[in-house]
Amino acid sequence: MFSELNSRARGLLVALAMLLLVLPFIASNYVLSVAVLILYFAYTGQAWNVMMGFCGQLSLGHALYVGLGGYTAAALFVHFGIGPWAGVLASVIVCMTAGALVGFLAFRFSIGGVYFALLTIAFAEFTRIGFDHWQWLGASGGFFLPVSQREVSDLVNLRGSPTMFYYIILALASAALLxxxxxxxxxxxxxxxxxxxxxxxxxxxxxxxxxYKMLAVLISAGMTSIAGVFFAFYYNNLFPEQVFNMGRSIEIILGPIIGGVGTLFGPIVGAALLTLLADGITELLGAFGIELSGIKQVFYGVCLLLVTMFLPNGVWPALSKRLGVISNRNDEE
Amino acid sequence: MGRPLLEVRGISKRFRGLRAVTDVSLSVEAGHIVALIGPNGAGKTTTFNMIAGVYRPDEGEILLDGQPLQGRRPDEICMAGVGRTFQLVKPFAGLSVLDNVVIGALRRHADVATARKKSLAILERLGIGEKSEQQASSLTLPDRKRLEVARALATEPRILLLDEVMAGLRPTETDRMVAIFKDINRETGLTILLIEHVMRAVMALSREIHVLHHGELIASGAPDEVVRHPAVLDCYLGEEAV
Known part of the structure; x- marks a missing residue:
């Protein structure tokens, strides 16, 4: 990829990488938490993009893999004292198995298009209902990881400062891009x-x-499960109603859709745009003392509407032309 | 003479009671160019689709070099050495012309760089080399037909099934395409089975012609015999076509 980028694009990329590397030293904790969110969605968007953007299989239930991944690693940590690095392996295996099940049912029996999408929703939904009643994992009351003093970063057990989590998710998002x-x-x-x-x-x-469709689902599910582990150890709590919620699945796919489905930088650009704008508008409304529930959702909707109307291929293809970067063949569509 | 490369033995296909193809048998010798002609709706494309694995024949067998093909998936049949084009072209519209062909070439060459080199050579040969970086959706119909051929050739088939690739070409373009197929056939010994309406191409290319009508084979033989065959004249060609 980098050999196909022109010097200007490479310059921009290096500048961005430098900025991201030094961000914890120059930004406040609030900015850092927003950056974590952006990178998190850049990562999950990249994972979803493998299935939909590359292989054309629409999943509307990726929260399934976030939830399963998070719960698996968290359960191993809390109940058996197994650290997250071993836990992530288990999570990947569990999620790939779940993906294999969805994929097998769909592709073996030729369930395609919207019906495939419905199947992915169904799996996420009944898993949510199952976890709602699983006492061993806290059921609907939630499952909590022990929160310790965040002074020393403990990489082995992923207990530490926001800075540590920032670098982890930065590494994950970069790795996903590569x-x-x-x-x-x-x-x-x-x-x-x-x-x-x-x-x-x-x-x-x-x-x-x-x-090959199966392979796309397995890779996508495996990648997404790692995001789930990050989610669990970053927030220290998991609620079935939240992690498996369909809204979560939609959040994952909005980034790549706004940014540009099937492109490599689309998920990153989309995640940045949506997170910044959503946070921005919450802040702005807060500053004016307006509190409206659901304003973020309305905003997402309007954004999606505008992009589909004016930039049907997403923001990135148009943006890359503006920036004068010659990008990867698939980013030019 | 050894056994033919492709042997079709008594295949039939019905679609909900409609008999599309009835008891068709034909064989193609290795290195030959053979044409399958007939009026619209005669069952030519259905026959192709059975050979290529899109439909499973209700009866009969299809053998490639003695190995049965019927009932196998299209990708397996491609792997066995059957390349095909689609009458209604199916380009990978969002990808570049070159990438379209590379996908075909990757079947034999797992390495992308090698596949690209092979693909470029094929595109040059078909005269659309200078369009390799264009998006496939920007091609004109004749160029899309060429792309279909390029993609199928890239899989390095033992037998190539061409479904009306001359349709829509001007006479000079037809002659060029005919020359290309003749060259490839002479150089590599590639066996070709083609469905074609353009008689100019059929007569120039084929060594043998099979005529389908209402799903049945009504004549087979050398081109000049077949076009004089009374049944063929009757149903299909008409006197002005000869």
Whole structure:
């Protein structure tokens, strides 16, 4: 990817990387918490994008993987004293299994398009209901991780300062970007794009649709589960009504949609825009003493409306032209 | 003479009682170019789709080099060495022309760089090399037909099924396309089975012609015999076409 970027783009990227690296030293805790949120959504957006943006399989239930991933690592930590680094492995396995189940049912029995999307919602929803009644994991009352003094950063147990969490999510988001970039340059990436563009033609070119769609779901679910582990250890609490909520799934997909589905930088740009604007408007309204519940949702809706009306391919394709960066072939669509 | 590369034995297909193809048998020798002609709705594309694995024949067998193909998935049949184009072109519209072909080439060359090199050569050969960086959706219909051929060729098939790739081409373009297929056939020994309405191309290319009418094979043989066959004249060609 970086070899295809022109010097201007590379310069911008380096500047952005530098800024992100020094951010904890120059920004307040509030700014840092917003940055964590942006990077979190950049990461989950990148994970969702693998399935929808690359392979064309619409998931509206990615909260399933966030929730399962978070609960798995948290349960291992609280009940068995197993640290998050081993826990994340378990989470990835659990979520890939869940993804395999969804994928198998859908692709084996040719459930496509909107019906596939409905299936992903259904899995997230009944998992939410299941967790609501699972006493061992706190049921609907929530599951809590022990909160300790955040003075010394304990990387092994992921107990520490916001700065530590910031660097972790920065590393995750960067890794996801590099991973996606690499994926698109492999045979698998090309095959996914073929399936997204025209499954029938893809099949005629020797592509096993079941295998490659399954692979997209597994990778996407595995990546998302890591975000779940981060979520659990960052917030220290998990409520089924929250983590498995369909609203969470929608939050995950809004970033890449606003930024540009199928592009590499779209999820990042989308996450930044949405988080900054949503926080900005909450602040602004707060400053005027206006308190309206649901204003953020209304704002999301309006934003989505405007982008789909004026930038149907997302913000990033237009923005990259404006910035004069020659980007990856898939970012040019 | 050894056994034919492709052998179709008595295949039939019904769609809810409508007999699309009835008891069709034909064989294609390795290295030959064979045409399948007939009026619209004669069952040519259905026959193709059965060979390519889109439909499973209700009866009969399809053998590639002695190995049965019927009942296998399209991707498996491609892997076995059958390349195909679609009558209604199906480009990967959002991708570049080159990437369209690269996806086909990746079937033989897992390495993307090699696949790109091979793909560029194929695009050059088909005369759309200078359009390789364009998005496939920006191509004209004749170029999209060329892209279909390029993509199928990139899978390096043993037999290529061409479904009306000359339709919509001007006579000079048709002649160029015919020359390309003749060259490839001569150089690589690629076997071709083509469905075609453009008789100019059929006569110039094929060594053997099979004629379908109402789902049944009514004539088979060398081109000049077939076009004089009374049943063929009757149902399809009409006197002015000869």
């Amino acid at each position: 991973f996606s970039t690499w994926l698109l340059r492999t045979r698998v990436g090309y095959y996914w794009l073929a399936i997204r563009e025209n499954p029938e033609a893809a099949e005629a070119l020797g592509i096993n649709l079941f295998r």
